[in-house]
Amino acid sequence: MTKPLLLLWTDGAEPYARAIAEAGLSDRLRVEIVPRAATPDDAQLAEAEALLSWGPPPGTLTRMPKLRFVQALTAGVEHWLARPDLKEELALSCARGTHRVQMPENILGALFHLTKPYAAIVADNAARRWTRRVSSTLAGTTLGILGLGAIGAELARKAAALEMRVIGTKRGQAEIPHVAQVFGPEGTDQVLAESDFVVLLLPATPDTENFINAARLARMKKSAWLLNFGRGALVRDEDLVAAVHAGTIAGAVLDVFRTEPLPSNHPFWGEEKIMVLPHIGGLHPQRDSMVAELLVENLRRFVDGRPLTQLVDRKAGY
Numbered sequence: 001m002t003k004p005l006l007l008l009w010t011d012g013a014e015p016y017a018r019a020i021a022e023a024g025l026s027d028r029l030r031v032e033i034v035p036r037a038a039t040p041d042d043a044q045l046a047e048a049e050a051l052l053s054w055g056p057p058p059g060t061l062t063r064m065p066k067l068r069f070v071q072a073l074t075a076g077v078e079h080w081l082a083r084p085d086l087k088e089e090l091a092l093s094c095a096r097g098t099h100r101v102q103m104p105e106n107i108l109g110a111l112f113h114l115t116k117p118y119a120a121i122v123a124d125n126a127a128r129r130w131t132r133r134v135s136s137t138l139a140g141t142t143l144g145i146l147g148l149g150a151i152g153a154e155l156a157r158k159a160a161a162l163e164m165r166v167i168g169t170k171r172g173q174a175e176i177p178h179v180a181q182v183f184g185p186e187g188t189d190q191v192l193a194e195s196d197f198v199v200l201l202l203p204a205t206p207d208t209e210n211f212i213n214a215a216r217l218a219r220m221k222k223s224a225w226l227l228n229f230g231r232g233a234l235v236r237d238e239d240l241v242a243a244v245h246a247g248t249i250a251g252a253v254l255d256v257f258r259t260e261p262l263p264s265n266h267p268f269w270g271e272e273k274i275m276v277l278p279h280i281g282g283l284h285p286q287r288d289s290m291v292a293e294l295l296v297e298n299l300r301r302f303v304d305g306r307p308l309t310q311l312v313d314r315k316a317g318y
Helices: 014-022 042-047 102-115 118-126 150-161 185-194 237-246 287-304
Strands: 005-009 030-034 048-053 069-072 091-093 142-146 165-169 181-183 197-200 225-228 251-254 274-276
Touching: 005 014, 005 042, 014 030, 014 287, 042 048, 048 287, 069 287, 102 118, 102 150, 102 197, 102 225, 102 251, 142 150, 142 185, 150 165, 165 185, 181 185, 237 251, 237 274
Parallel strands: 005 030, 005 048, 048 069, 069 091, 142 165, 142 197, 165 181, 197 225, 225 251, 251 274
Antiparallel strands: none
C-alpha cells in the first residue's frame, strides 16, 4: 500500500521534517519539501494527501485531488477561508496555541513600554543627560481583553501576577482563572468603559470587521490605551487616527495591519501617540518547532484515521 504524501511547502522546513522523523512517522508517510517560492511538480500536486503551507497561489488546491488535510502555519486563517478553491470536505487545522508564550510576553512588553520611562531614558543616555523620571504602575489598573482564547487566558494569568485587574469577553461565556469578570460579546462596551488598557485578540471574521470604530472608541476612558495584537481588520484605521488626534483615547500600540508592511504614507506613522510594531507578536526563535509539534500530533491522527486537533470552524471563521 502506497504511503500518503505530505508536502512541506515552506522555507525552513527542516524542523518539520526532523520532528516527523523523530516521531517515527517517516515509515507511514512520504515527505517531500518544496520551497515557498517554488511550485510543486504535477506529480506532487496530484498525489499529495496532506499539506503544510502558508498558502499556495490561487487555484492550486483544485489541482490536488487527493488532498484531505491542510496544516496552516498561523492561528489566523482568514486568508485560507477566503479561497474559492478550499473544498468543504478539506480538513483545515490552524496553529492555535503556538503563540501562548511569546504573544503575552510581547503584549506585556508593550504595557511596560507605556508605563515605564525606559525609551526616554535611552534618549537621555545618548545625550549624556541625567533626568529623573517616574514610572506609572500596572498594579491597580484594569486590563480588558477582547478575545479570551488561549493567548488571552495566558495573558490574564501573567497580568494578574502583576496585580492588574483583568476583565474580558469570550464566546461561550465561562469562568477563566485570573479573570475577575468574563462577559459575552454583548459585554464589549462595559469592558471598554472600565479598562485602562484594551487588548484586541479577536479573530478576523465578517462580524469583527471594523469592530473598533468611532462609537466604540468613544466608550473608552480618555486615559486608556488600545493594543491590537489580533488582526488589522479589527480596527477602522481612520477612526483610530481621529480618536487619538482628538484625545478621545490616550493612544494605541498596533502590531497588525490591513496591509503589511505598513505603507510609508499611512497616517499611523504621523501620530505621536500611535506606536507601530512590525508584527512581532507571534515571532519566536523556536516558533517552527512549536508548530512542528502540532503538525506531528495531527499527522499521527491523520494516518490513524482519528479526528484532527485545532480544526477551524468555518462558520465561526477561526
